[in-house]
Structure formats: C-alpha cells, structure tokens
Amino acid sequence: MTKRKQHQLKGSSLWSLTYAMSSLRNYPIRNMGIALVLAIGISLPTTIFVWSDTGTRLVVHDYFDENTYQLALTLKPNALFDWTRTQELIDAAEAHPYVAYLDRLVSTVGILQNDTLPEWDSYDILGFNYRDGIKDMRTIFVDNNLLGNWSRDFTYEGDFTLSSGEILVSQGFIDYTEEVHGIKLKIGDQIDFDVIAHEQRYSGSNDRNTMNVLPYENFTIVGVYDLIDLGSLIADAFPSVPRKNWDPFQLANDLVLGIRDSIMVLKEDIGKGNVTEISERSYFNSPLLIRTSQDALLAAGAPNVATNLVTFKSQFEEEYPQYSVAGLTGIWELQATIDTYIQSQVLTVIIFPILIMSLMLTIYTSETSVSRRKGEISALRAKGASFNQVFSTFMWESLMLSIIGLGSGIALSFILAPLVGSTVDLFVFDMAAFVRYLSNISIPLVSIVIAAVIAMYLPAAYLLHVAQRIDVSEVGQPMDTSADESAESGSIKRYGFGLGSVLTFLVLLPIIIEPTGFAAVGEILVTTLILFIASYLGSRTMRLVTARVSGGTAFLLGEKALYLSQSLRKRKGQFMPLLVILTLTLTTTTMMLVQTESFKATLQSELAYAIGADMRIESDPKPFSFNETLLRFPGIVDAMPVVETWGQVSDNRFFLEAVDPLRYAQIGKFSEQSFVNNDSFTVLSALDALPNGIVISQYYADLWNKTIGDHLLVYFGGLNTTQVTSFQIVGIALSAPGFGAASTDDLAGASFAAQFGFQAGQGGFALVNIDYLSSITGITEAELFLVDTVCYVDMTPIINSLEEEKNTHVYSVETFNIDEQSSSIRLFLSGIQGLTTIAYLLTAAMGLMAIALFLGSAVLERKSEYAVFRALGGTQRQVISMVFGEFAGTIIAAISISVILGFAFGFALSIMTFGISPFSPVLNEVLAYPFQMMLVTIVAESAVMIAACYIPAKRAGSVNPATALRNL
C-alpha cells in the first residue's frame, strides 16, 4: 500500500542573517549600548599599543627628521684612495636593507672670476689668498635629488633647486666676497668661476698651468643658503680650513672653504667625467653620507633600533678600515625614549579593572537582553523556526555587534591614543601634540589581534548563554516576562565582615610581598580581582544599608519609604550588577587619581632629593672661594663646593663625593632613609670629626664585608695622578641628596636621579671630607656647588644671573623642567596621567550607559507596577519622585562605598605602580590624596549619574496606566 507523503519545508538558510540584521535595527539603543561598552573594553589595550607604537614612530621620525644622515664615511687621512674598494663599499651600502639612500659628496676648490677681477696664476690653499685678490670657495657638485634631501637642513632665500646655468651660494661666501672684492652679490647676479679639478698635490707646484682648471661663465645666482646645524654630518662633510687670509700676523684664523663658504652647482653643468676626476683628485675627500631607512629599522623591531644602527656602523668600520665612520649622535637618547614607550605598555595592567568591567557589563547587558527576548524566541519557535535557526540568529547578532564593537573600539583608540600622547597634566592636553599623534597614528598588528580576541568574547559568551536560553524557552510564552523577586534579607554584618577582610588583605599585600617587576604585575592583577570582590561585597552591604536607612526615613518620605526600602532589597538581579558597575566606576576613578597624584608627588620628592639642595650649580671648575661669591647673592643663606673624583676599591669603581660634612647636613635635603641606622646629622658629624672618614654604600659594605670603624684602602683620582689612602668607615649610606642612590646596583631600574642627570655614575658614590681630599690631592676647584636659600626667595633672578656665565647650569625644584631634562619620565608620567584621564572619561561613559541600560530596562519591566501606582491615585509627579528616589539611592550607595574603596585601592595600587614603572625611587613612595580633585571629579561624576536617573524616572512617570494594564 502506498500513500502520498508530503515534502517538508527545509527552512531558509538566510533567514537568520536577515532577521539578525532587522533585530539590530529594531533595538538600536540596546544594541548600540552593548557594542559601545564592548568598544570601550577593546579600545583600552588598543589605545596603549597605538599610543606606544605611534609615539615610537614619532620619536624615530623626529630623529630622522633632525638627522638627514645617520652615518658619514670618510677616507682616513693617511689612507690611499682606492676606487674599486670605494665602489665596493657604495654597492654594499646601497644593497643593505637598512639603507634608504647614500650620497657621495664631491667638492673642490673654485675661484671666483669676473671681467673686472684679475686673472690668477698660482694658487695655494693655505696662502694669503684674500690679500692676493683671490676669492676661493668650496664648490659642491650637486643634483636636485641631493638638494631635495638637504632642503630641511638649510635656510635659504630664493630657490633651493637648480637648473642648468644656475648656481646657489652661501651667505658666508657673499660676505667674504664683499670683504675681498667689495662686490655685494645677490640673487639674479651672474658670476664666472674656475674649478680646480686636479690639484697638483704631489708635485708641490701652485702654478695654474699645472692644475686642471675648468672655467665656467655666466652662472646666475638663484638662491642664498645657510646651513642650520653646524654640528651636523653635512657640516662635517665640508670642514672649514682655518687660514690667515690677509697677513701672517693676523690674530685669528679665518674659517674658509667650509659649507659656510661654498657654492653649489649642478654636476651636469660640470660634466660627468670632470666630476669623476674631481672626486678622485680634488683638494677634498668625497665622503659618503648614509641615510638609513626608518621603516626598515622599525620593521626590525623598535626595541633594537639603536643596537641595529650601531651594529650596522661597526660592520662598516670592520670591513672598511681605511674609512672612518661617524654619526649616530643622540642614538642612545632615542633608544631610551623608545624603551620607555615599550616599557609603558605594561601600564595596560592598571586599566585592567576597566577592561574587565566593560566585558562584564557587555555580557550582562547581552544576557539581560536575551532573557528579555524569551517571548520572542518562543514566538519564533512557534512559527516554525528551528533551534539552529534561532541560535544562528542570535549568533549573527552577536557577531555583528562584536564587529561593530571592534570597529568602534579601534576608532575610539585612534582618538584616545593621541589624547594619552598629548597629555600635559590630568585633564590637560596639548592640542598641537594631539593633532600630530592623530595624523601619524599607527596601529601594530598585535593590538589588532588582541582587539579581535576581546571582540570575540561577545559571540563566545552568547554561545554559552544564548544556547541555554533558547533551550529552555517554550512555545507559547507571553512576549513580556517580568520576574518577581522576593526581598533580600541578607545580613549587613556578614557582607561588612567580608569587605573588611578583603580590604585588610589588600592593604597588607604590597607590604608582605614587595611589588617589583613581575611580582608587581601579578599583584596588580590580584588587586584587580580583589577590586571586583570588594565592589560586590561593598555593593551588597550598601544596598542593605540604604534599604535600612530608607526604611527609617518614613517621617521624611512617608509611604514612599516602605516602597524604597523593599524595592532596594528586591531585584538584586537588576540592581546588584548596576551597583557593582557604578561602584567599580567610581572606585576606579578615585583609585587612578590617587595613583597618578602619588606618582607625581613621588617624582617631586625624588627631584628635590636628586637636586640635593635648594639650588644646585654645575659649572666649569671654579675655586672653592666661589662659595663666597655665591653668599653675596641676596637670599642665599649658605653654599658649599663638592669635589667629585673617581675612586676604586679592588675592581669596584665609584665616585668620591667630597663635601663639608656639617654644611652638607644643613644644606642637603636629607631623608630618614639616607643612612643606615643613623640620622644624617650623626653620620655627617662623625665624618666631620674624622678627616679620613668615609661613608660608603650599603651595597659595598656588604660586598666588602666592612662595617663602621673598619679601614678601607681607596685608590682615587688626584690632580694628575692616582693616589691611594686608607679611609675609616664612619657611616653606611643608602642614598644622599644631590648624588642619588649610594649604589645603583641596589635599584631594580634606573633611578629617578639618573633620569634627571644627577645620579653619581658608575657604581655609586662614597662621601669624604673635602678639606682632607683637597689637602692630599691639591684639588682646589669644584664643578658642583650646593646652595641653601631662604624659603621665600624667588630664585629666578639669581639663576638667570648665574646662568649668564658660559657652561653654568643652575637647578632648583621650582625651575627644573622635566619635559626638557627627562623625556622618559615625562613620557611615563604623561602615560599615567593620560590613562587616568581617559579612564575617567570611559568609566563615566560606562556608568552612564549602565544607568541607561539597567534602569531603562527596569522601568520597562516594571511598567505595570507604575501603572498600578497611577491607577491607585498616585500622580505622575509622585511616581517620578519615588522612582528617582529609588534610583538615586542606588547611585548614592555606590558613591559612598566607592570613596572608601577608592582610598584603599589607591593606596595599594600606587605602591604597585612604582613596581611596574621603568624607574626606581630612591626614597619611599609618597602617597598623595588629591582631595580637592577627587571631590570635584566624584561630585561631577555623581551629579551626572544622578541626573541621568531622572530620564528613566520620567519615563516611569509617563507610563499610561490604561495602556499598561490593558496589555498586562
């Protein structure tokens, strides 16, 4: 028996995608909220990577901008020119991946000619040429490519490009010409000149006929130039010749034939053959200048830019010993800045709480959103949608949201990274720096990968949560499901005790385990975890406290008190996450403010200690009696010279800092931690009492197994000889004002003093008596003076007056410019301040979004409750004030607990932040609580949040009881 069997409808494979897209359109606010919160999470680590990558590129770019060439290869004075070998070198250099281009600079002597000027018969480069009416100059053979490369290095009038028959002249050449011939050359004038292509160097003849002289006529001056930096490799490539031009008794030599006394002419006007001859046989070497490729160097790894360049330089030095290789000045400063950028990437850990908060909020909102759509799922299932279809609908939705979040997160980091880079102080930005960062923005691949991984968190969470939700959804459920929760009756004491225990652990953590290096990173991560636990426990405590307080305010609130107290106890599913998020938001803000200000305060304390006194004067050697000169300045109370010389015990080298101990005790900004077991006055009095006394570092005391009273044989530098003396140890130092750490080996990273340039180099220092050292060495001059001033004096005029003298630098805490003197510290500080600022903005945004999402959805779910209130006779105003009171209560609870938590976490994290910074403080960290700033920021944040509650409260008030109850 057969029967007809119907074919089934297999279902549309594209429906899920189209429905997901329409769903995104239909719930724009909810979906955009999820995507934006996710975007914030994604943007945070990306911002740090974009900032450090862009910053690194910018400093490298600046370095390459300031240095047209990085290397200069010049034939050594006694080396013979070998064309084959030179060509080999040029080929090797040009083929090297690090080389962007190479310029061979050919020049020789040219002699200015004119119809009115006498012909010359003989020429001696070192002769009295000006007296003899011969105006010679360096003639440089260029092409427009070379001029293009040089355009940044020269200032010029007219053009800096050449056509055939045109010539560029230097301002110096014009000046000398006027001096020699009384002619003032200008743009548009025509000149003739002879080029000496072939010097008769070995025949000894100066006769014009023995030289290969090439005459050139009617060249029009089209530009007048001057080299900007006379210390650059271009200047070095065309060194001046010091010469007496007028008579043998001339007092000073004139500097001639250098770049400042030159003309430039096109190679093609001279002829290729002539240029080749000149390059081989002219008066001057033809140095090779190399510009390296910044892209290739960055591609080889930003951390290795300096090392790679130095290795590259060494390769040439080894392979071509007849050439001397110059260049790479300032490369280590560049590397230090790059390293600070790279090390600053570890700052990612301090924004971990915000990252996790955003992910938590993302998942919670999406989870809430899915659970609110149970009715929709049910409807879809009733209409024939299979489990897979519904599932893939949600997965498509999450995927699209994660892609939107990824795009927005990366876009957000393109705004935030320049903000970090342009931070001058908390909430203060340099617009020019912002624009510069923005226009040079670059994003490393690794951060895109990290961002994508974070973005995938949303679909992954959907995968777990949504699958469950779909599975439990039954066909035929109503569209609106509102769960009624019973009031929570937890114990305040229990949560309070939990919170107290967690905070105690937090405060003890950095004390028990010293936060340095990886331990610090680990502790910050643990602290992040504790932050979440504390926020949760704090939120629960505060919810119950607020509920109790509300319950006890019946005399104020009337019947509303009952509603508020019960409502605050109820709905923990809705309000707890909101409370936790808000607590986290406000705590993080407070915590980061404390962290930043503490770093800044520590920086100031380290700066004062590194400078060592009210004023620090560094100069060329001055007699000790300069002290007396200083004391004549109004406002200067005391001053003392410091003699610094090298010292050595066995293989350990350090500096001997010779001071007047009692004066030093008065002038120096000592700390309790300066000396081991003794205060500064006791130790320095002991040093004063014993002429051959010495204060050594704890590190060396341990290394040499010496203690107070022991003798130490020290080799040290005298005036011109090495001397040796037995010193007796009178004290052990950890550090001292003005000299930094007593032993740099004690520090995990570079000391702040080293960053400011005041750390005693090599292995540290030891303190000795200046009188004793002076008497045995004969040293009577010092390069360092420490000065004590009256506290109210304005030191600026004194500083200006002292700095008028050449090579004299005066430092004080008030006038020290960290930006100029220590770009690495500025960079790290700017990183912390920038991150704090953006963290503040982002957490505030997240807080507001959380309020909008949670309270918005709470109002939606409780429509019927409000409708009942209205139906029972409550006015719209009453509903608004009741709901606003409830919501604002939640915010106030969050603020109250977060201030407490903020202080505790600020304390712990401030200490830990030093552990991850590339610099080690010599003194204890200074914890700073910027109460005013905290008050302003928290009040502002809270005001905005409380104000934001009014919107959902207003919506609650506008619920139409007729509609709400009809659709119940």
Added chain:
Amino acid sequence: MVSTEETLDLYGAYPDDVVVSVENVYKIYKKSDLEVVALSGVSLQILEGKIMCVVGPSGSGKTTLTNIIGGITKATVGKVYWANLRTDITKQSERVLTEARRSFIGFIFQVNNLLPHLNAWQNVELAARIAGVPKKIRQERVNRLIKLVGLEERKHNKATTLSGGERSRVAIASALVNLIDTKGKGLVLCDEPTGDLDPETAQRILELFKELNETLGTSFFIVTHSQQVASMADVTIEIRDGIVSGFHQKGIDLDELGGTRIVKLDNNYRLPMPVDLLEKAGNPTEFKISFENNRFILEPQLGDVVDTVRERKARTCRVCGSEIAQGKFICSNCGSTV
C-alpha cells in the same frame, strides 16, 4: 515549498482522514525528586477537516496534550502519529520535527505570540520566511490570508497598535501561512484562542475558524473553557487529571456534559468514571459490576469492601502526636499526611 511523492505506507492501519493520532500517551514531568503525571494513557484521533475541542479544568493536562500533538514536548510513553510524516513522531529528531511541523501544524495561543516590532503583514509573513517559502509565493499567500482574515486595512500597523481581535486574526493568518496549500492535511493547534476576547469579537474569530475550516479543509484542535468555542466543535473531549474522561458529539453544553458524554475504554480496558456522576453517588470508590439486558450495571458498595481485608490499627501522628483514626490518612489535629 510543498510537494508530494509516493512512498511505502508503513502506517497503513490508520484511515486516510486521520491527521494526528495519539495512542496511549503518558507524560511524566520530573522536577528534582518529584514526579508529576500530566497525561495518563491518552488516546485520540484528530480527523481531517474537523474541529476538535478539549475541555477540562486547569492543570488537567490540556496544554501538555497540545504540546505533545504539536511535537513541542515528547511523550514519556506512547505514540503520536502525524499524517504528513506517516510515522510516530516520538522517535524523530528535533530537526525532522521542526521541518515537518512547518507545513503541517500552526499554533495559535491566547498570548498571540506576535513580534511587536513587526507589522501585521510581516508577522503573518514571518513563518513563511522562516520556512524558506519563495518570495512570490509567500507574498501571494500572505495577501490572500490577510484578505481572508479581514485585515487589509490594518496590515501595515505594528502588532502593538492592533486590538485584541485583530491580533487574534494576525495570529490565525500566521498559523495558516504554511498550511494554506497543503490540501487539507494541516492542523491548527489553538490554546485558549478567544481567552482574552469579548464575546462578540470571540464569535467573529470563531466564525473565521469555521470559514477557514470549510474553505481550506484545515483541522483545528482547540483547548478552551468557553462554551461558545466548544459548541462549534465536531468532537469535544473532556480531560481530567491527565485522563480523557469523555467524548462528546456536536452541540454540547459545558454545564450539562453528562447528557452527551460517551466514555471510551482505553488501551488497557480501563473506563474513566465521570466525576459529576461519582459526586452524585456520594463519591463511592468501589462498585459491583454486572452485565444484564445489554447493559453494564455499576452498584456502589457501602463501606470499603477491599479495605476490610487490611488490618486496621490506630496510629500516632508524627508531627503533633495526636491519634489518627483507623483508615484515615490525614491527622485531624494538624492536617499532616501520613
């Protein structure tokens, strides 16, 4: 797209006009240690082009039965035959059931299950879109159904702006959108379709059911408490405590079910006793049964005959310590159950 093919009919025992057959179905829900028997040995057949109503008190298992017929819930024991699959669906996978359901069963619930962000036309179209019906056919069907349910004027209105009756019409059209071309072998499962409608609107919806039933030949299985609904059914079944306690032909009166009730032996030769009759007889628990003059005669027994064989003794309540009388299982003092 619906098409047909010739296949070997393994379920040939069922007549051609059977749309769904439920055979000796049990449904037991387990919640932690507690087992709830929702259906106990239910058997029935839904016939092509007929309207079957289910009546019974709340919690009697009506919705469970609907879900089992619709393949949403699987029966713990028993068979459910779908004419389109020509097989027992209790052994089929979720995927097969979903695909088979699309062109065979439509759902109408009291809550309507309309998506608020879609308009009436889109709500009707949604099921066809999910099923993958080509656009042209889909549009033609939706237009036809919208016209049939009289919503042409309101088709562009969002679901939230429609009245209760209009929403019901949309739900009906939506349930039929994939069944409309199945040449009669379709079933609409309705759970309280007129529950939240006023009698006048409800009447109009019922007339629409009837009209659709007659014009499209679609079968209806309706769960209801309403006399209005039950009175238009071809067959009504009574369900109580998970057991089908009676069948009724057309034109029943819910207040006088005893007058039209027919009881049917289940697969285990058990006969459900109508509760109203039991109440009339003083809730006897034991009967003497005999067959005389072509009639079964049940005589209620005074006293518990079967229990006389059990040794009776007084017991003490474990909760309050009071004495519980012989044969009683509930403490008269504290209400605890023994």
